Amino acid sequence: MNFSSFYNIGNQQPNLEFVDVRLNRDNMLFLDPRLIELHNDPFSKRMQERIAVFWGEFIKAVKAKNRKKTYEILGGLKEPAETRLGYANDNSRGNAVARKLKPKMIKAIEQNKAVMSGVLKHFCDIELFIEDVSSDRISDITTKIIKDVLIEFTQEQCKLYNIPMKSVWQEDIFDHNKVEWVKRKVLLPIYFGKPVILVPKNIVRLEGVAGQNFKCFYRFAVRNFIQYDHSMLEDVSGTGRGGKILLRDVQLEHPISKESLSNWVLKYGKLLVDYKSDILTDRLRVLSDREIMNIVYSEDLFQAG
Structure with a gap:
């Protein structure tokens, strides 16, 4: 009814x-x-x-x-x-x-x-x-x-x-x-x-949309900030050809967690702003x-x- x-x-x-x-x-x-x-x-x-x-x-x-x-x-x-x-x-x-x-x-x-x-x-x-x-x-x-x-x-x-x-x-x-x-x-x-x-x-x-947003934010952070920060890659072991560090290597060293994302938004001032303007806005419907x-x-x- x-x-x-x-x-x-x-x-x-x-x-x-x-x-x-x-x-x-x-x-x-x-x-x-x-x-x-x-x-x-x-x-x-x-x-x-x-x-x-x-x-x-x-x-x-x-x-x-x-x-x-x-x-x-x-x-x-x-x-x-x-x-x-x-x-x-x-x-x-x-x-x-x-x-x-x-x-x-x-x-x-x-x-x-x-x-x-x-x-x-x-x-x-x-x-x-x-x-x-x-x-x-x-x-x-x-x-x-x-x-x-x-x-x-x-x-x-x-x-x-x-x-x-x-x-x-x-x-x-x-x-x-x-x-x-x-x-x-x-x-x-x-x-x-x-x-x-x-x-x-x-x-x-x-x-489940909240969980999807969280996972999307994590991937955005890794691809656009973490993989370009040499200080975050010091302990990452590359599995690519010639020891090249791949995205999966970075994710293995820095697994998804809300605590990590909280720390990252403080470390990278533009992270949250960029995610919301570049990715999240387009996801809203x-x-x-x-x-x-x-x-x-x-x-x-x-x-x-």
Whole structure:
């Protein structure tokens, strides 16, 4: 049962602005803060503002070693089940955001030189440097930070299609003006007693993209910086003809790790900037309707559409 069919909207994914989620199970799509940065519409700009405030205040608290404030800022990062995206119905994964990820994230950032030095300025870049942060974790965190904007987007869509809404309490709404998590009563559509929050289709990505970006960044670093730095090649044994050092030799000596990338962005000032401008910008793209349909529609409905 998809949102459009349950409410008899009369349109399918290509004619909808939101992800037409299946309501009774998870949809393997994930919010992408990089795509949010890519857009200039009013909703995206408000999302950008909240993410910037959250990340700025979080880093400020970490640098000040204010553990109380740090945990307060992370206080609302619990499983965002209302969107039906990612692993929303997997309680073990969802609860891990609150129970396991918070202390790991704080410790990792406290020990990360790229973050503490100010090189890592944008929340979306944590996928490149912080362990245990992948597509699903980034999506969960992003969803909670921009939850109030998503609620207003949902309300706009419901008014557009005359979808009934009910007043329900929603916890863990990030108030970016006060930098605190609040509880509010809001209007939302209800599916068998559970509220639904819609997500714009132009800000979601497929599973595993964070890992792909990380691996791509590593390869870029090795090919464009490490292999030309003689100090990094001193202990590399060349296996090419005449002892020539090949890329695989460099990778063997300097295996992929987020800790290495954190150190490299400090060593090479242009590394992160060049990667984002030369490679990452071209990799960013909005999913096609067909890609989304492959995820959210059953085979019969997909073929019918």
